[in-house]
Structures are given as C-alpha cells and as structure tokens.
Amino acid sequence: MAIESSTTIRVRYAETDAMGIVHHSVFPVWMELGRSDLLRMAGQSYGEWEAQGVFIAVAELWVKYRAPAHFDEQVTIRTWVKEAGRRKVVFGYAVTRDEVRLAEGETVHLVMGRDGRNRTLPDAMLALVNKAW
Amino acid sequence: MAIESSTTIRVRYAETDAMGIVHHSVFPVWMELGRSDLLRMAGQSYGEWEAQGVFIAVAELWVKYRAPAHFDEQVTIRTWVKEAGRRKVVFGYAVTRDEVRLAEGETVHLVMGRDGRNRTLPDAMLALVNKAW
Amino acid sequence: MAIESSTTIRVRYAETDAMGIVHHSVFPVWMELGRSDLLRMAGQSYGEWEAQGVFIAVAELWVKYRAPAHFDEQVTIRTWVKEAGRRKVVFGYAVTRDEVRLAEGETVHLVMGRDGRNRTLPDAMLALVNKAW
Amino acid sequence: MAIESSTTIRVRYAETDAMGIVHHSVFPVWMELGRSDLLRMAGQSYGEWEAQGVFIAVAELWVKYRAPAHFDEQVTIRTWVKEAGRRKVVFGYAVTRDEVRLAEGETVHLVMGRDGRNRTLPDAMLALVNKAW
Numbered sequence: 001m002a003i004e005s006s007t008t009i010r011v012r013y014a015e016t017d018a019m020g021i022v023h024h025s026v027f028p029v030w031m032e033l034g035r036s037d038l039l040r041m042a043g044q045s046y047g048e049w050e051a052q053g054v055f056i057a058v059a060e061l062w063v064k065y066r067a068p069a070h071f072d073e074q075v076t077i078r079t080w081v082k083e084a085g086r087r088k089v090v091f092g093y094a095v096t097r098d099e100v101r102l103a104e105g106e107t108v109h110l111v112m113g114r115d116g117r118n119r120t121l122p123d124a125m126l127a128l129v130n131k132a133w
Numbered sequence: 134m135a136i137e138s139s140t141t142i143r144v145r146y147a148e149t150d151a152m153g154i155v156h157h158s159v160f161p162v163w164m165e166l167g168r169s170d171l172l173r174m175a176g177q178s179y180g181e182w183e184a185q186g187v188f189i190a191v192a193e194l195w196v197k198y199r200a201p202a203h204f205d206e207q208v209t210i211r212t213w214v215k216e217a218g219r220r221k222v223v224f225g226y227a228v229t230r231d232e233v234r235l236a237e238g239e240t241v242h243l244v245m246g247r248d249g250r251n252r253t254l255p256d257a258m259l260a261l262v263n264k265a266w
Numbered sequence: 267m268a269i270e271s272s273t274t275i276r277v278r279y280a281e282t283d284a285m286g287i288v289h290h291s292v293f294p295v296w297m298e299l300g301r302s303d304l305l306r307m308a309g310q311s312y313g314e315w316e317a318q319g320v321f322i323a324v325a326e327l328w329v330k331y332r333a334p335a336h337f338d339e340q341v342t343i344r345t346w347v348k349e350a351g352r353r354k355v356v357f358g359y360a361v362t363r364d365e366v367r368l369a370e371g372e373t374v375h376l377v378m379g380r381d382g383r384n385r386t387l388p389d390a391m392l393a394l395v396n397k398a399w
Numbered sequence: 400m401a402i403e404s405s406t407t408i409r410v411r412y413a414e415t416d417a418m419g420i421v422h423h424s425v426f427p428v429w430m431e432l433g434r435s436d437l438l439r440m441a442g443q444s445y446g447e448w449e450a451q452g453v454f455i456a457v458a459e460l461w462v463k464y465r466a467p468a469h470f471d472e473q474v475t476i477r478t479w480v481k482e483a484g485r486r487k488v489v490f491g492y493a494v495t496r497d498e499v500r501l502a503e504g505e506t507v508h509l510v511m512g513r514d515g516r517n518r519t520l521p522d523a524m525l526a527l528v529n530k531a532w
Contacts, residue, residue: 290427
C-alpha cells in the first residue's frame with residue numbers, strides 16, 4: 001500500500017494578495033513542502049539527497065485552483081507519487097481546508113546531478129520513492 | 134494582427150534558491166507581470182479592471198521548465214492571449230534569456246466580481262482582450 | 267507574568283537563496299507568523315482584529331542576523347510585546363535553531379483603520395496586548 | 400563625488416497583501432535590487448564578486464515605512480554606501496513614488512568567504528565600494 005503524506009500549515013499574511021486571498025504562486029511552495037514531508041516519511045529527507053549529489057529538478061508544474069485560501073486558515077497538503085522512474089518522478093497533490101478542496105496539482109521532476117546534467121536515481125532512493133507509489 | 138507584450142526583468146537574488154537557480158515558483162510571478170504589461174499595452178491596466186469590480190482569478194496554471202535562470206541575468210517574458218471569452222480568458226507565455234528558451238506557460242482565468250462570484254466581461258474589456266488574441 | 271509565544275516551522279526550499287541559506291527577507295515573514303500566534307494565544311486572532319476594522323501596520327522593522335538557517339531545519343520564533351500603547355505596539359522576536367540564536371528582531375506597529383488613518387486600540391484589544399507585555 | 404544608483408520597478412501583484420498594499424517584507428527585496436544596481440554601476444556585478452569567492456552577507460536590516468505602495472505603481476529605490484570598510488559595508492536606501500517618500504532603510508553587511516567565515520575585501524572591490532561612498 002503506497003504511503004501518502006499530509007502536511008498542515010497555517011496561512012501566512014505575506015502569502016495573501018490584494019484580492020484578500022492566497023496568491024496562486026504560493027501553492028507550488030506548499031506543494032514542495034508536501035514533497036519534502038513525503039520523502040522524509042519514506043525514509044530520507046531531500047536535504048540528504050542533495051548532500052549525496054542527487055537533485056530532482058522541477059520540469060513541469062500544473063495546478064488547478066478550485067477555491068481560495070485566506071489568512072490564518074489551516075490548510076492541508078496531501079502528497080503522493082504518481083509515477084516513479086530512474087530518470088523521472090511525478091508527484092500528485094491535493095490541497096484542502098476542512099472538507100473543502102482548494103486545489104490539486106502535479107509536478108514532474110527530472111533526476112540531475114549537481115552539474116545540472118541528467119543522471120539516474122540510485123537504487124536506495126528509487127526504493128524510497130517506490131514506497132510512496 | 135494580435136498584439137503581444139514583451140517584459141524584461143533582471144533576476145533578483147531573493148528569487149534564487151539553494152540549487153543556485155531561480156526557484157520554480159517565481160515563474161508564475163513573472164508571467165503575471167507579463168499579463169499586467171499586456172493588458173496595459175492593450176489599453177487599460179489590470180488595476181483599473183479591479184477598480185471597476187472586474188477580477189480575472191487564476192483557475193489553472195501550467196509551466197514547462199526547459200533551462201534554469203540565474204541571479205542578475207536579464208530575462209524576457211512574452212505574453213499573448215490564447216483564448217478570449219466573456220467568462221474565461223487564457224494567456225500564453227514564453228520566458229527566454231537571449232536566444233535560450235527557459236520556460237513556457239499558460240494560465241486560465243475566470244471572470245469574477247469582488248464577491249468571488251462568476252460574472253461576464255464587459256464589452257469594453259472584451260474588446261481589449263481581443264486585441265491581444 | 268507576560269505571555270510569550272513560541273512558533274516552530276520547518277525551512278522551505280523556496281526560502282533559501284543561491285548562498286545556500288535562508289534569504290534575509292524571510293525572517294520578517296517568520297516574525298509575522300510569531301506575531302499572529304502571540305495574538306491568537308492572547309485570545310483573539312489578528313484576522314478578527316481586521317474583521318473589526320483594526321489594523322496594526324508595520325511602521326518600522328529591525329533584524330539582526332547572527333547565524334544562517336538552512337533548508338529543512340526546524341526553526342523556532344519566540345515573540346513577545348515590548349511596548350503596548352493605544353496608538354503604537356512594539357513586538358520583540360528571537361529566532362533560534364536548537365540552542366543557536368539565528369536572529370533577533372523588533373517591529374513597531376501603528377494602529378489604523380481600514381482607511382489607513384491612525385486610530386486607537388479598543389479597550390478589549392489593548393487588554394489582550396497587555397497580557398503579552 | 401559619491402555615486403548613487405536609482406532603480407525603478409513596477410509593483411507586482413504577488414507583492415501585495417490582504418491589506419491591499421505591498422507587504423513590508425518586499426522592501427528588503429527591492430533594497431537588494433538597488434544594491435545590485437549600485438555595484439554594477441560602480442563597475443562589477445555582485446555575481447562577479449561571488450564568482451571570486453567574496454560574499455557580503457546581511458548582518459543587520461532596518462526599514463522605516465512612511466507610506467504604502469500599491470499594485471502597478473512605479474517605485475524608485477535610491478541606493479548609496481554609508482560606510483565602507485574591509486570587513487563591513489553599510490548601504491543606505493530611500494524608496495519613493497513620484498515625490499512621495501515610501502520608506503528608508505539601511506543594511507549592514509559583513510564580508511565573507513564561500514565557507515561563511517569572515518574575510519577582508521580585496522583592494523579592487525574596496526575601490527569600487529569607495530566610489531559609492
């Protein structure tokens with residue numbers, strides 16, 4: 001059974017905009033927070049990946065916004081792996097407040113070295129990602 | 134012939150991340166800057182739209198990242214209208230540095246009132262959007 | 267005995283910069299988070315203040331940086347009231363990671379109405395602020 | 400006669416908050432933009448400093464806010480050197496919109512190597528900084 005992470009944060013004032021709601025560019029930041037939690041939960045923080053020279057650069061981002069979030073609300077980001085390969089990993093996300101779906105999203109990542117060149121995911125990391133698939 | 138805007142900015146240090154490149158969540162902010170320039174160029178700034186109670190909320194965001202941007206580089210955002218309707222407007226974007234394509238994107242917007250309810254675009258604004266279609 | 271709030275957050279990747287550390291402009295955002303927690307703890311969230319037409323706009327900001335924060339670290343913001351008046355409230359902050367002091371700061375706020383004009387703090391809110399003084 | 404830089408930017412929607420004005424944490428980002436322009440104007444971009452292993456980390460930040468900025472307004476940041484030493488450089492800033500003073504600020508920087516340890520500014524860079532003093 002695939003693991004899935006759940007991250008709850010409180011909306012910061014700095015994240016709102018003049019429309020009185022959270023700016024749409026903040027959702028990718030929250031999704032990344034979910035991604036970090038999922039990897040830590042699977043057994044190794046993304047900081048440790050980078051320390052070993054493995055980077056998963058964002059190659060594609062998609063977000064669908066369904067309802068706005070506001071200052072001080074508690075928002076939950078659920079994160080899971082949609083596709084796990086040696087060269088490409090796809091994460092899925094759902095952002096909710098209580099029972100209300102605020103947004104859903106997807107990010108496609110390419111595995112890279114510190115030099116920005118493509119490389120493949122070592123076995124141990126692929127195994128971690130597979131836990132969440 | 135449809136108009137298209139071109140916005141050139143210099144990458145801010147605050148926009149970079151620990152990978153040494155511009156964080157992916159910054160591209161939607163740049164695309165929004167392009168959108169504002171396109172509307173101003175078409176004849177009316179988005180601030181004036183809001184002052185008249187017309188908001189175009191982001192309903193969907195898509196970005197494809199092709200190459201990284203770095204601190205202090207000059208980056209250009211080209212923006213155009215991909216679809217223009219009374220209830221929905223779609224913008225297209227291309228982000229480049231010199232001749233290098235860094236990213237392309239798309240945002241889908243729904244026309245709303247100050248209360249967050251759907252409304253339709255007044256004739257004068259639809260005419261402006263059509264100039265860039 | 268004055269109350270003091272303690273807020274713990276995990277550093278987001280988007281908060282880091284090309285130097286590999288948290289960008290200095292992020293600390294005021296964390297301090298604001300601490301301020302919100304302190305007010306909620308004192309009995310009323312800042313969102314409720316605004317709903318009643320009372321705003322505490324930042325008039326002055328000071329931060330002293332002592333050590334850097336990095337991605338994924340857990341950072342704690344302690345917040346307290348340094349000065350409480352009907353027209354002006356001053357908050358103090360200390361940011362730490364484990365036993366290491368990362369930064370300390372201060373923000374001076376002026377009490378305003380929705381129109382941006384100075385006003386005085388109602389008795390009930392002054393009493394809340396005094397709890398943390 | 401000391402040089403001084405002048406940087407004009409247009410306020411981004413993402414920089415506003417639910418109060419309808421630019422969030423206070425954005426001013427340090429604008430000030431940094433001014434700092435980069437001043438160094439480039441003095442003869443060498445900060446990117447080149449870093450490439451040579453010289454970093455000027457922010458050790459202290461102070462901002463006084465006098466009037467709010469709003470979406471789409473054009474804002475100018477003037478930047479100059481207040482104090483120039485081999486180990487410490489202090490920059491001063493004034494942010495204005497037309498003739499209105501929005502804010503003024505100051506940042507204190509310590510000269511560091513890539514390892515985060517203190518070092519001294521090479522002669523050529525000290526000469527550049529002195530041009531703006």
